[in-house]
Amino acid sequence: MKFDLLLVAVWASAILACSSQQSASISLKGMKAENYFENPVQVELAQATARNDIRGIDAALAKGADANGIGREEMTPLAWAFSKQQKESFKRLLEKGANPNFQTKKVAWNNDGQSVMQFAALSEDPDYLRLALQHGGNPNAPDLLPGKTIIFTAIRNRRSENVEILAKGGADIDRQDKAGFTPIMAAKNDTQYDIVFLLMELGADLSKRHHLMTPDGDKKNAGQTLAESIQQLGDRSIRVLGKEKEQREWYDKVVAELRRRGLM
Numbered sequence: 001m002k003f004d005l006l007l008v009a010v011w012a013s014a015i016l017a018c019s020s021q022q023s024a025s026i027s028l029k030g031m032k033a034e035n036y037f038e039n040p041v042q043v044e045l046a047q048a049t050a051r052n053d054i055r056g057i058d059a060a061l062a063k064g065a066d067a068n069g070i071g072r073e074e075m076t077p078l079a080w081a082f083s084k085q086q087k088e089s090f091k092r093l094l095e096k097g098a099n100p101n102f103q104t105k106k107v108a109w110n111n112d113g114q115s116v117m118q119f120a121a122l123s124e125d126p127d128y129l130r131l132a133l134q135h136g137g138n139p140n141a142p143d144l145l146p147g148k149t150i151i152f153t154a155i156r157n158r159r160s161e162n163v164e165i166l167a168k169g170g171a172d173i174d175r176q177d178k179a180g181f182t183p184i185m186a187a188k189n190d191t192q193y194d195i196v197f198l199l200m201e202l203g204a205d206l207s208k209r210h211h212l213m214t215p216d217g218d219k220k221n222a223g224q225t226l227a228e229s230i231q232q233l234g235d236r237s238i239r240v241l242g243k244e245k246e247q248r249e250w251y252d253k254v255v256a257e258l259r260r261r262g263l264m
Contacts, residue, residue: 094135117141121150139171147178180211193250227263
C-alpha cells in the first residue's frame with residue numbers, strides 16, 4: 001500500500017523532499033517516536049504502538065499518556081499506529097478513546113487538513129475503516145479534495161470493499177461535490193463500473209444530475225444523469241483505456257440494470 005503510506009508520510013512531513021513512493025515507504029520505516037512526541041510518556045505510548053505491544057500501550061496510558069495527544073506535525077497516536085500498520089495497536093487506541101475524526105490543519109493544498117478517516121478509507125486493508133467506524137468514525141468525513149467526503153476517497157483509490165463499508169456505515173451515497181457529481185458518477189468517470197453497479201444495488205439516486213456551470217456561476221443549468229452520460233459515451237472509456245478485461249462484465253451489468261429500470 002505504497003500510496004497509502006505516502007499520504008501518511010506527507011502528514012508527518014517525513015518525506016517533504018522525497019520524489020518517489022518507494023522513498024516514502026523507506027522514510028516511514030525510519031520514523032521514530034522521538035521525532036514527533038516530546039513528553040516521555042507519549043514517546044513510550046508511541047513506541048509501544050509501533051511494536052503492537054498492547055500491554056505497553058495500557059501501561060503508558062495508565063502513566064498519563066493521552067490517546068489523543070497531538071505531537072509535532074499534528075501527529076497523533078492513532079495516526080502513528082496507522083502509519084506503522086499496527087492494526088492491534090490501532091484497535092486498542094480506539095478502545096481507549098482515540099478520536100479517528102481528528103482533522104489536521106497543516107496541509108497547504110487543503111485547509112480542511114487530513115484525518116485518520118481519510119487514510120482508513122483508502123487503505124488496502126478494510127479492517128482499519130471498520131474499526132474506525134465502530135469507534136465513532138464519521139462515514140461522511142471530509143475528503144482530501146474540498147467538497148467531497150471519504151466515500152470519494154475510497155472510489156478514487158479503487159477500494160470497492162471500503163465503498164460498501166462506508167455506505168452500510170451511514171455514508172451519504174448521494175452526496176454531490178461542488179460540480180454536482182455523486183459517488184456513482186465519480187465511479188463512472190473513473191471507469192469503475194464494478195463500483196457503479198455496487199452503488200446501484202445499494203440504492204444510489206440515479207435521478208441526480210451534475211452541474212453545468214454558466215459563465216456567471218449559475219448551477220441551475222443541470223447536466224446529465226448517470227444513465228444519460230453512459231448512453232452518450234457508450235463503452236468508449238473501457239475500450240480507449242484498455243479496461244475490457246476488468247470492466248467489460250461490470251459495464252454490461254450496469255447497462256442491463258439501467259435498461260431494466262427503464263432509464264436507457
